[in-house]
Amino acid sequence: MSAPIIVLDELRKCYGELVAADRLSMSIPAGEIFGFLGANGAGKTTTMRMLCGLTKPTSGHGSIAGHDIWNERNSIRAKFGYVAQKFSLYPDLTVLENLRFFAGAYRVPVGERESRISRLLRQTDIEGKRNAKAGSLSGGMKQLLAVACALIHDPLLLFLDEPTSGLDPVHRQQMWDLLYDLSHAGTTIFVTTHYMDEAERCTEVGFIHKGKLLVKDSPHDLKEKFKNKLLELQVDPVMPALVQLRAAAGVLGVSLRSGRARVYAAEPEELLDQWKKNWPFAELKLLGHRWVDPDMEDVFKAYSQGYNEMLRS
Numbered sequence: 001m002s003a004p005i006i007v008l009d010e011l012r013k014c015y016g017e018l019v020a021a022d023r024l025s026m027s028i029p030a031g032e033i034f035g036f037l038g039a040n041g042a043g044k045t046t047t048m049r050m051l052c053g054l055t056k057p058t059s060g061h062g063s064i065a066g067h068d069i070w071n072e073r074n075s076i077r078a079k080f081g082y083v084a085q086k087f088s089l090y091p092d093l094t095v096l097e098n099l100r101f102f103a104g105a106y107r108v109p110v111g112e113r114e115s116r117i118s119r120l121l122r123q124t125d126i127e128g129k130r131n132a133k134a135g136s137l138s139g140g141m142k143q144l145l146a147v148a149c150a151l152i153h154d155p156l157l158l159f160l161d162e163p164t165s166g167l168d169p170v171h172r173q174q175m176w177d178l179l180y181d182l183s184h185a186g187t188t189i190f191v192t193t194h195y196m197d198e199a200e201r202c203t204e205v206g207f208i209h210k211g212k213l214l215v216k217d218s219p220h221d222l223k224e225k226f227k228n229k230l231l232e233l234q235v236d237p238v239m240p241a242l243v244q245l246r247a248a249a250g251v252l253g254v255s256l257r258s259g260r261a262r263v264y265a266a267e268p269e270e271l272l273d274q275w276k277k278n279w280p281f282a283e284l285k286l287l288g289h290r291w292v293d294p295d296m297e298d299v300f301k302a303y304s305q306g307y308n309e310m311l312r313s
């Protein structure tokens with residue numbers, strides 16, 4: 001594994017009484033696509049803003065490429081790019097003018113600017129829009145332009161705060177293809193997302209919940225943390241089944257997947273044996289069952305809901 005490019009050491013941020021990021025410690029090796037996951041308000045943006053030197057940590061430390069994220073914030077800005085949730089493009093400037101503006105702001109050598117801009121326009125596939133006003137672009141194109149602007153100084157590391165939020169599937173795919181290309185070329189990616197299918201695409205994922213880092217691992221190893229496969233029941237009618245199963249003894253939670261009830265339980269085999277002998281739900285018909293491998297949505301659910309009995313410690 002390569003040396004860490006990002007290190008967080010007991011990093012903490014409080015807003016008055018509220019602890020938005022609670023003693024976060026982790027390191028992220030160079031070259032990773034690190035996915036930072038959590039519900040709304042979990043503390044993702046706060047953490048990213050601390051890493052980018054935009055908000056001062058209350059306590060603890062963080063470093064990027066060995067430099068302190070707060071004390072050396074001005075000198076390390078050139079090492080990373082940041083695409084905020086609400087990005088700061090200039091809507092009245094064209095695509096090209098926005099890129100030129102950011103090239104100036106990041107002090108890209110004048111002789112390199114036009115070739116770099118041409119490469120980024122190609123890479124983000126917005127060449128055809130070079131003379132369009134940024135404000136007239138679709139949401140997806142705006143995001144791609146925001147990424148292009150954040151890459152204008154060839155950073156080692158790119159932070160993206162929910163870059164695919166609100167994008168259609170085609171633009172989401174396009175964004176991920178771009179992130180893969182960047183990663184392939186050696187850029188480390190730190191990305192926040194709500195989408196579990198996107199978590200699958202990361203080399204490592206960290207789950208943050210109420211400011212605390214619950215777990216950090218590869219998607220493969222996170223799924224391996226489940227002690228058992230998951231029980232899925234085909235029940236009719238399925239919607240009332242979700243409610244009744246959720247309230248049953250031994251059941252931690254239930255979710256609807258492809259018309260089936262996916263049951264979260266510490267002892268699912270015992271539960272199924274018991275139900276086969278004595279089905280306790282008079283209004284529900286059990287049509288069948290199957291065992292399924294957990295996916296990232298299950299991982300997220302188990303960690304965020306605290307289904308610890310289902311997980312290896």
Ligand code: ATP
Pocket residue numbers: 015018020038039040041042043044045046047
């Ligand atoms: P989302 O997915 O909605 O963007 P998030 O995981 O990025 O959420 P944060 O934006 O980091 O979460 O917010 C974490 C907590 O800190 C929330 O309770 C939020 O209301 C609070 N918070 C964030 N910024 C401030 C601020 N400037 N002042 C006070 N509270 C704040």
